Amino acid sequence: MATEAVRLDGVTRRFGAMVALHEAWLKVRHGEFLTLLGPSGCGKTTLLNLIAGFLAADGGEIFIEGALVTATPVWQRDIGMVFQNYALFPHMDVARNVAYGLATRGVNKAEAAQRVAEALALVKLTGMAGRRPRELSGGQQQRVALARALVIRPKVLLLDEPFSALDRNLRGAMQVELKEIQQRLGITTIFVTHDQGEALSMSDRVAVMSAGRIHQVGTPEEVYRRPADRFVAGFVGDVNRLPARLLGREGDTAQVAAGACHFTVPAAPLAGLAPGAAVELFLRPEQLAPAPAGGPALLEGVVVARVYQGDRMELHLEAAGVPGRVLLRLPGHAPGVGEHGSHLAVQAQPQPDAMAFPPTT
Amino acid sequence: MDAQVADMPASLAAPSRVPKLSVQRIGKRYGKLDALLPMDLDVAPGEFVTILGPSGSGKTTLLQIIAGLTEPTCGRLLIDGRNETDTPPHRRGIGVVFQNYALFPHLTVAENVAFPLQMRRMPAAELNRKVAATLEMVGLGGLQHRFPRELSGGQQQRVALARCFVYQPALIIMDEPLGALDRKLRETMQLEIRRLHRDTGATILFVTHDQDEALALSDRICLLNQARIEQLGTPQDIYERPASLFVADFIGLSNVLRGTLEAGGLRTADGLLPLPPGATPASGSLAALVIRPEHVELDPAEGPALAGRVTETVYAGSEHRLVVTLGSGASLILRRTASQGSLPLGAPVLLGWPAERAQLLRP
Secondary structure, three states, X not given: OOXXXXXXXXXXXXXXXXXXXXXXXXXXXXXXXXXXXXXXXXXXXXXXXXHHOOOOOOEEEEEEOOEEOOOOOXXXXXXXXXXXXXXXXXXXXXXXXHHHHHHHOOXXXXXXXXXHHHHHHHOOOOOOXXXXXXXXOHHHXXXXXXXXXXXXXXXXXXXXXXXXXXXXHHHHHHXXXXXXXXXXXXXXXXXXXXXXXXXXXXXXXXXXXXXXXXXXXXXXXXXXXXXXXXXXXXXXXXXXXXXXXEEEEEOOEEEEEEOOEEEEEEOHHHOOOOOOOEEEEEEOHHHEEEOOOOOOOOEEEEEEEEEEOOOEEEEEEEXXXXXXXXXXXXXXXXXXXXXXXXXXXXXXXXXXXXXXXXXXX | OHHHHHOOOHHHHOOXXXXXXXXXXXXXXXXXXXXXXXXXXXXXXXXXXXXXXXXXXXHHHHHHHHHOOOOOOEEEEEEOOEEOXXXXXXXXXXXXXXXXXXXXXXOOHHHHHHHHHHHOXXXXXXXXXXXXXXXXXXXXXXXXXXXXXXXXXXXXXXXXXXXXXXXXXXXXXXXXOOOOOOHHHXXXXXXXXXXXXXXHOOEEEEEEOOHHHHHHHOOEEEEEEOOEEEEEEOHHHHXXXXXXXXXXXXXXXXXXXEEEEEOOEEEEOOEEEOOOOXXXXXXXXXXXXXXXXXXOEEOOOXXXXXXXXXXXXXXXXXXXEEEEEEOOOXXXXXXXXXXXXXXXXXXXXXXXXXXXXXXXXXX
16 A cells, blocks of 8 residues: 555646636545545535546546546546435435445345445444435434445545534534544545534544645644644634734744744744744634733733633733734633723733744735 | 522512513414423513524524514513514514525615615605614625625625614514524624624524524523423523533533432442532432533542543644543543643543532433
8 A cells, every 4th residue: 555545636627717726736645534624615625526526627637546537437436425415315215325336336235235234333323224314314314325425335435514514513423423433444534624623623634725725734733733824824723813023033933022922933934034024923812811910911902802602701802903803712701801891911821832924915 | 490580690580670572481382292382581671692402492483483473372472561472573673683684685785774764664864874874883884885696695694684773673583693604704793793782782582503602692591492491591500500411411512420329429330429519419319410521630639530541532723622431431521721732542541520510410
């Protein structure tokens, strides 16, 4: 297994004048759970459909298990696919829906029955084989779709926003279940979502996309703590953007100053800027805290909203010189801290994952 | 129900204030099916109450009865102390905002917002002034000549909000108004709705299935389950003092340890666990302790120490969640901050929690 499970070499797809996917380069490892994350229209579903073969590439090559498949039709790519809207056959019962891909592949009846039973057991639907899709809940229908994708023993499992039609609690349960099944089978999985929480919690690696381009491929921790650019920083989590100044550079790191505080940040995004240049400092909400009285403050602002979230309280501040609002997350319900309309001095937690980028022009 | 009403903050339960909305023993049956069991709910003037619940819990039925779109099988509905049970919808003085905007596609933004005022035959000068002021309030000043199709989803929802706020209805009902928006926009609009609520003093009844939205917006949450009120209380009450396992499970993450009560605590497969102070349970009955993940500690200084192994780690950016499986096979979730970091799979750990952070509930 010297090769990757899936490889894209400069794959491009246009729709008329619009470039939906611009020269995508991507290697997906064997048994890996890779998520394509991005806002709607970023090209993530296009990329998935190109791998599946539902769309043809306008340029570049696609390999599955080392074999060139750019021109191979869908049904010969050994791909299992799960869609957001389940796409079950309403007139067929669960067992026939799951068996569908086996019949078209010429698997004999006895073996098909055995494999359907195994697939239904895997998705915890044993005993439901005779039900029609309309007699099942949304979560159960999506399990049928997953069983149908897995029963053909595909080389790669592709899922396009499979849980976005489900309500929150069910979505959480299905995420855990999919991850367990994926790990048990060790199947290479490419998952499309616009939900950053889903991407961070489920993936081995995440490819963050915007406007037809892959901005960064990395582990969840890499894309959250060390985003490659301001788009990735803003999309994979909430971020505060604060005016700051570049002090200097040393090797891979740079020093920036904001308020009365200094931060060490990766130097790469600031290449070409001279000391003294204005930069934007990016800090996650959980890396800010109220400053003790008299201590050095990063900024001072007025609390314009307190948003209770059960395990935490979110404070929204308006601060002079800071475009947009400053967001803090405090544990618990933070009684007495940052009442609505009060002034609050803010500092950063020790050794925060700070990033800095050149200001937008 | 009586106990829940008694739990209300004194300011909201003060008898001198006539509730803006009073639902009195209102129920709805379809044949043999109870869509809504007879229930009571008072909403104070200026209050923001969220009706929260899973699909099929009865929240839409309750909303439709209040709006006058469905007739209740029993009970009375009072608005400002007047019996409006049989009043047709358009005479109830209720403004409604739906998920799908329901804007008129052939009318401009200003014409859409002016519509309810024209229906009320407001003079043109006053009408124009109100429309302009309301568009300014929702951040749409300057877009009055656009058509709905020329606006983003968030902007269209603002038009729907403006069309509702412009005629200052006594009571505003919002039915999953942010359901169609993506997460970032939804959070922005939540803050917008909070601001509108504060600035106008309107009484708002908000329906959602999203627990975070309910926690973020509400003065009180009315949590429905299986056609009845499961709990009515402030967001903090509901999160920190859930009345049942359903509530604990529906709102946020919960750890549940089940067992049998005895003199010294709750006897579970993982040992005898101390009860929260003040709990006076009957020995021999089944019960459950509920502990929120943020209160579960590693290597606790005091209290019980349950031995387990890390069996799953979930990265959530701002925090790590660890799943620890105990000797009995039961599992507990705990939160670790980004700076505390995660632990390797298989690591042996000792877990505990401050006894007062646990809730004792019926199984």
